[in-house]
Amino acid sequence: MKIALYVGMTEEEVQFSRQLGLRYVVSSLPPNPKGYLELDDLLRARDFFARAGLSFDVIENLPVLHYHKVMFGLPGREEQMDNVCTTIRNMGIAGIPVLQYQWMLLGGLRTEYSPTGRGGARVSRFDWEVAKRSPLAALDWRRSPDLLIHAPDRPLSSEQVWENITYFLQRAVPVAEEAGVKIAAHPDDAPIPSFMGVARILSSPEGLQRLIDTYPSPCNGLGFCQGTVATMAGVDMVEQIYRFGRQGKIFFAHFRNPQGAVPKFDEVFPDEGDTDMVAAVRAYREVGFDGVIRVDHAPGMVDDWPHGNRTFAFQVGYFKGLVDALEMMDAAAAPARGGN
């Protein structure tokens, strides 16, 4: 398991990662006016991290502006897909092996960010009732006018959205196979089946399985956001690690441990959420997950730095401690292989 933080291209951020003992980074590039990520930019990013001793293994995410017409099934989607394919080919050349993308047409959803956490830490919350009452306030991409134009007047059924993602996969996956890049779909967070009349198709384990089965390929799989899966109503997250991990479909994962599930959940510190995190890490080990797992958003801490160094240092320490403990416990329990 390769623990990583999301890291921007600054000396301070890479140093922070190195000091925490990390060897991998997850990062992204800004949307490019050309509509695809250019090879030079990818190489520059890769080399910047490599000089600091960090391996840039995951792009999170494919910029939405590069494929929003595909998501919504709008005219111009063919051209956007050409560009997405160029991005994938460039990643292959640059040796960046995983591209995460998401299919949240209306983005991520939260309804509150208040000091209700442990010691007054700021916790983000999703409450479906509140989101129904004030839907616009629940959209976290509302600052992006390009996307807002599609919002309330364009209901999309689940089958329409499946058609759109199927087109995406049919175009992207063959190119990904050729380029040696895995494309990893992030589930819909918050995982509710639809919002403002627009379906959220990756909001259940069945949806994730259908995505995998829609285009069977070693390059088509999941960005397994633990926190999102854990907040799917009635779902045992650890079971899903076994389910998708055994299929080899977890290409990348997010480490997070919320309290509650749809219709209402809070993003608390990882040691106080509902999931047994020891069991989760054990599951990743048992399915042989060897990809990158990124420490995800956590509560906002008192006097923290802009990049959340306090809260992320705590999370990295916690996650590393779980991984280290299980490694050492398993090594101690392994039968002694002495003698001949």
Place this chain on the structure above:
Amino acid sequence: MRLALTMDPLQDSDLLFAQQLGVQQIIADIARWDAPSLAAARNRVEEAGLQLVGIESLPVQAYVSAIKGEQGRDGEIAQVCEMLRRMGQAGISLVGYRWAIPGPASLPADGQARGGASGKVYAKGAAPRSAETEGERERRWQNLAYFLQAVLPVAEEAGVRLAYQPTLAAPGLLRDGEDLEQLFRLAPSSFHGLDMDHGLLALAGEDPGAMIRRWVGQGRILVAQVRSFRATDEGYEEGFLDEDREGLFRALHAYREAGFAGPLRPAPSPRMVGDTPWGHKGYAFSIGYLRALLQAMG
């Protein structure tokens, strides 16, 4: 075993920080020992909903003559007794003490820790039983015995336990297992014990796990301190907790098995990029790491 942080408790934001990390116990690092300051420290911690388990250590400057066995030590000892009484009155029941005079030659040098973090490097000359003559050694024990005989009855009456703190920061210390056993024999009071540092004992070539089991059973470990050392050509480098994960894991396992119920506190980490002087980033990492190890042990 409960996680604790060592801090100046008069900073409200740091008490919040501790709570956010899920830490309930505070060990106070204070500069003033007058009754109102002690009471204020305790009140501040308790008002924040946390527990003040003790004070990091008696200021060595207050009993230098006692360590040296020089004239003036009785006055110093009277002063220390007064500090203990004030602690008792403020309801603070634990304090560390050292038996070494830190000098410039024994202070750690700056080193490069992981990822360019700035760490401490202790010269190897500061290792156990370095250049110390038999006579010096004997006098050191006599001075310590004199001090404890005077101070411990007061500590008992005040309800304050004294925790000896081994340290690498000065030469000529009692630090290995044999020394510590001798210290316990010298002062068998249940108000006297150890601020246990398994990393230091490992450097002294000891098996910390066995000692933890024995001394927890005897009620000798009042506080457990954890840190990570690495021996290099230059000396002993302090690193991040996970850099000696095996040693740490064995120690925690021993504490757990022996039923240790006291505070477990991480030493400061190497200074991380852009961190505060106290080390918020480093402590956040250490507390997260320790919480996970304890949870994984079940």
